[in-house]
Amino acid sequence: MMRTRPLKVALLGCGVVGSEVARIMTTHADDLAARIGAPVELAGVAVRRPDKVREGIPAELITTDATALVKRGDIDVVVEVIGGVEPARTLITTAFEHGASVVSANKALLAQDGTSLYASADQHGQDLYYEAAVAGAIPLIRPLRESLAGDKINRVMGIVNGTTNFILDRMDTNGAGYSEALDEATALGYAEADPTADVEGFDAAAKAAILAGIAFHTRVRLDDVYREGMTEVTAADFASAKRMGCTIKLLAICERSADGESVTARVHPAMIPLSHPLASVREAYNAVFVEAEAAGRLMFYGPGAGGSPTASAVLGDLVAVCRNKLNEATGPGESAYTQLPVSPMGDVVTRYHISLDVADKPGVLAQVATVFAEHGVSIDTVRQQGKDGEASLVVVTHRAPDAALSGTVEALRKLDTVRGVASIMRVEGE
Amino acid sequence: MMRTRPLKVALLGCGVVGSEVARIMTTHADDLAARIGAPVELAGVAVRRPDKVREGIPAELITTDATALVKRGDIDVVVEVIGGVEPARTLITTAFEHGASVVSANKALLAQDGTSLYASADQHGQDLYYEAAVAGAIPLIRPLRESLAGDKINRVMGIVNGTTNFILDRMDTNGAGYSEALDEATALGYAEADPTADVEGFDAAAKAAILAGIAFHTRVRLDDVYREGMTEVTAADFASAKRMGCTIKLLAICERSADGESVTARVHPAMIPLSHPLASVREAYNAVFVEAEAAGRLMFYGPGAGGSPTASAVLGDLVAVCRNKLNEATGPGESAYTQLPVSPMGDVVTRYHISLDVADKPGVLAQVATVFAEHGVSIDTVRQQGKDGEASLVVVTHRAPDAALSGTVEALRKLDTVRGVASIMRVEGE
The missing domain is CATH 3.30.360.10 (Dihydrodipicolinate Reductase; domain 2)
Known part of the structure; x- marks a missing residue:
């Protein structure tokens, strides 16, 4: 049951990702139509440099006026692959206001303004999808959501x-x-x-x-x-x-x-x-x-990146958003109901691997161990290695709050016998 | 915006997976309601052994009459975790006929009758989701679809x-x-x-x-x-x-x-x-x-298996199907538009690792190599190992149609100098 009137897509940006999105939309048009249930048509492409040759994209679709494109009124879905905060943010909210859903690959914008963009999408009954914003082609947003x-x-x-x-x-x-x-x-x-x-x-x-x-x-x-x-x-x-x-x-x-x-x-x-x-x-x-x-x-x-993988993620979203349009429905919106607070780094429980340059004399290890104990940090392993009056001491801790661990390191730096902290690295995944 | 009338769920089967589904529906009811946009209620549980103690499931929900449960008329979603072909198939189509969508974990049934089940779901405007049928908790069906x-x-x-x-x-x-x-x-x-x-x-x-x-x-x-x-x-x-x-x-x-x-x-x-x-x-x-x-x-x-992981996949589908119900929409149905034929194994292009027991005498390798050549199979590597008049010959081929490879093996078995084919294994992933 195929609808014959095509869904119209406006593409904002025609760089590495955008040109690949346009190419696949053209070469795989029949597959996309079959999977959506209606044909999709590339209705306009907003670019900064209109004179650049863009293979496979008819010249009459190219415009430098992205705002006019998203305001046209006949656009069903806007694909935003410009990146950066502005003008992407204003173009996306304008798209919602003019009845278009949005597929975006813009991680910077979503991390900064996701909440207000979701609110705008919700207010206007439109979708905001962004699988391509995290980890390129890897399906991640949809599995998590x-x-x-x-x-x-x-x-x-x-x-x-x-x-x-x-x-x-x-x-x-x-x-x-x-x-x-x-x-x-x-x-x-x-x-x-x-x-x-x-x-x-x-x-x-x-x-x-x-x-x-x-x-x-x-x-x-x-x-x-x-x-x-x-x-x-x-x-x-x-x-x-x-x-x-x-x-x-x-x-x-x-x-x-x-x-x-x-x-x-x-x-x-x-x-x-x-x-x-x-x-x-x-x-x-x-x-x-x-x-x-x-x-x-x-x-x-x-x-996690690259034109083709990112385009794959964009097109997967495009199919979903187009299906939603045909169903006159929207997909899941922002879900922030738990309102859980975000704790600072000091509260994170982790382990440190600390490499110290120390004086090679008796009592150093006892001094160092005392500092750890004073901060409530338990030591998992210590490895000592000495040469020519200098020694290195590598300490791996048990799990402790990051604040206690970084406090320990500060205190170690103040010990006379500690010549320097060669490296500090957290240990994860155990 | 929370709807107050709950969506009603009938659970068919209460074994390892079913009891975990029921447990999570109860303990995480608030989360599920927030994510769906309406509360979900366990409205009935069909089991074979009604006298078994089922912790956390009110006795009045238990029934042995699964057919009556799916025919009740007030069920929004049926979760089928019985497994096997019958009575699961009949219960699922009955559910569709009575206005319920279905979440199933039944790989055997879907592999055998997926097409007719999809057709039934489509005819009655219901969803059929089955993430749990393949690879347990791993999101796979949704990413692919x-x-x-x-x-x-x-x-x-x-x-x-x-x-x-x-x-x-x-x-x-x-x-x-x-x-x-x-x-x-x-x-x-x-x-x-x-x-x-x-x-x-x-x-x-x-x-x-x-x-x-x-x-x-x-x-x-x-x-x-x-x-x-x-x-x-x-x-x-x-x-x-x-x-x-x-x-x-x-x-x-x-x-x-x-x-x-x-x-x-x-x-x-x-x-x-x-x-x-x-x-x-x-x-x-x-x-x-x-x-x-x-x-x-x-x-x-x-x-890929286990009660909790499989229940996770079932519940992810349950949330999606419930959202679709609230939207009065359905998710993507069967997509079989390409109608590509399925070729037999003989057409598959692969590589063989063949281990032969051969007589340890001159000319054997030449004989064996001739058989490969006659079947158009190119050899990648050969390893010979001899002891006490017996020898083994390990051949790894280049890529060739499986029919040519298996034909080669049959011909090798007929050689006088080949005492036996110790093992044949395909080589993949290169």
């Missing part, structure tokens, strides 16, 4: 940035230093000219905010996410990790507290055991590990 | 039976033989008293039929699935696999042919490289690897 809707998610822990995973994987495999591995990532197109958003964890933090909100049915703002980049991870850290049977990954971790009354979200490098499924995620792949009360431990793995 | 609805899936390859994965994992790890590993699986409750459905691949074949139908938007019947069990996998096979850098898994493989004009579905043990993500799936876990044109390579991993 829908497949696990009858379960209680306790933890989401993942590798959600391909650039940094590529760099860390190279450091692990080749023993490369950070800047050498970054150079390789840049040369291969995995890292941008300015890699700050990736290597400082901003990109992963935006995704953590989105994931935490969905997983715990509450609102998590970008500012709520604790963030540490991975630019200070060294070859020595990897050597330490190997001795512990671990590797190092930049992780986004969203957790429900033990009492269930609050949640936390954070991004930082961490050691994880080689036996953990996330440890074997190589190159620029992404993977997200989910722990739910009834379902147990799940993992979702795939390419 | 919805997240990848804008993509073209070329292959689905997975470990979809936890019992056999547990047995093979034990054989791999401990060097145990099949029957020893089966005994351990039975003792630990991973294998049933009669393990036939698992070890002979019937369970996996039902799942393969369901997955192939969804992935390729066509109809794949249980009879269309080629099936080989794993009872003849030996410790020697694992030793051979190790020498090749492989392990052995029982795989369900659904593929689109190279020309895109047909599909295949099969279940058999196969060697896969240790570097493949499926190789590291241990114990009774399941994982499904999906290759799509735009999305690339995805993997979904988690517990």
Whole structure:
């Protein structure tokens, strides 16, 4: 039963993702029509540079006036792949006001303004879908929002940035230093000219905010996410990790507290055991590990970025939103009913791997151990290694609140016998 | 905006899965109501043994008359966790006729009669959801049907039976033989008293039929699935696999042919490289690897069975179906528009690992190689090992149609110098 009047789609942005969305919409038009129950038509493409040659896109569809396009009144779905906060935000709300649903791949905008965008979609009876915003082609938003809707998610822990995973994987495999591995990532197109958003964890933090909100049915703002980049991870850290049977990954971790009354979200490098499924995620792949009360431990793995994978996620959403349009219904909206507060990093319970440069003389270990005890932090293992009057002391703690652990480190720095703190790394996944 | 009249749910079956569904519906009632937008009420539970004590389920809800329960007329959703073909099939169609949508975990029934059940659901404007039927709690049906609805899936390859994965994992790890590993699986409750459905691949074949139908938007019947069990996998096979850098898994493989004009579905043990993500799936876990044109390579991993994980999948579907009820809409139905034919096993392109016992004399390899050449099968590697006039010859082929490969093996058996074919195993995932 095929409706013959096509659903009209406006595409905002025609870069790597947008051009791939347009290409698939054209080459796979019959498949999309069969799966939706009506044909879909590319009704307009808003771009910044109208004179660029865009293969397969008729020139008459190209416009530089994105606002006029979303205001046309005959658009059923707006696909926003511009990125950034403005003008994307205004265009999306304008689309809702003019009766269009929106598919977006814009993690920065959703992390910052998800709540107001949801409210606008809801007010105008439109859909807001954004599978492509987190972990590219990996189906993640829909499984969390829908497949696990009858379960209680306790933890989401993942590798959600391909650039940094590529760099860390190279450091692990080749023993490369950070800047050498970054150079390789840049040369291969995995890292941008300015890699700050990736290597400082901003990109992963935006995704953590989105994931935490969905997983715990509450609102998590970008500012709520604790963030540490991975630019200070060294070859020595990897050597330490190997001795512990671990590797190092930049992780986004969203957790429900033990009492269930609050949640936390954070991004930082961490050691994880080689036996953990996330440890074997190589190159620029992404993977997200989910722990739910009834379902147990799940993992979702795939390419986290790139034109084609991101386009796949956008098109999956486009099919769903178009089906909803035909049904005159909308999919699940924002679910923030639990209103759980977000706790600060100090409340997170984790483990530290601390590497200290110390004086090689009797009594140092006793001094150090006393500091840990004074902060209520229990030690799991200590490894001492001495040479030429200098020694290193590697301490791995048991689980303790991050505030107690960081307090311990501060106190250790003040000891005369501690020459320096060579590295601190959290240990996760055990 | 919460509707106050509850949605009424009838539960058919109250075994391991059903009792967990009932428990979560009770203990998490507020969460489910918030996520659905209306409360859900357990309105009746059909069981075979009414006198059994069922903690947390009020006695007045228990009935032995499942037919009367689904015919009551006030039931919004029927959850079918009885399993088997009858009476499940009749109860499900009766539910549709009486205005109820259905959530089912019944892989055998869906593999056999999915098409007629879909038609019945469609005719009566009801939903049929069955995430729990394949790979337990792992969100798989929804990602394939919805997240990848804008993509073209070329292959689905997975470990979809936890019992056999547990047995093979034990054989791999401990060097145990099949029957020893089966005994351990039975003792630990991973294998049933009669393990036939698992070890002979019937369970996996039902799942393969369901997955192939969804992935390729066509109809794949249980009879269309080629099936080989794993009872003849030996410790020697694992030793051979190790020498090749492989392990052995029982795989369900659904593929689109190279020309895109047909599909295949099969279940058999196969060697896969240790570097493949499926190789590291241990114990009774399941994982499904999906290759799509735009999305690339995805993997979904988690517990494939058990009361709680299966209940999680059932409840996710329950939430979706209830939301659809409130929207007076239905979710995506069967999509079989491509009408792609299912090709026989002989057309599948694969590789063989063949281990032959041969006479240890000159000219044997030339004879054997001639047989491969006559069948158009190209040899990748040969390994010879001789002792006491006997020798073994291990041949790994390049990719060829299964018919040519099996024809080669038949011809090899007829050679005087071939004392026996010690093992044949397909090689996948490269």
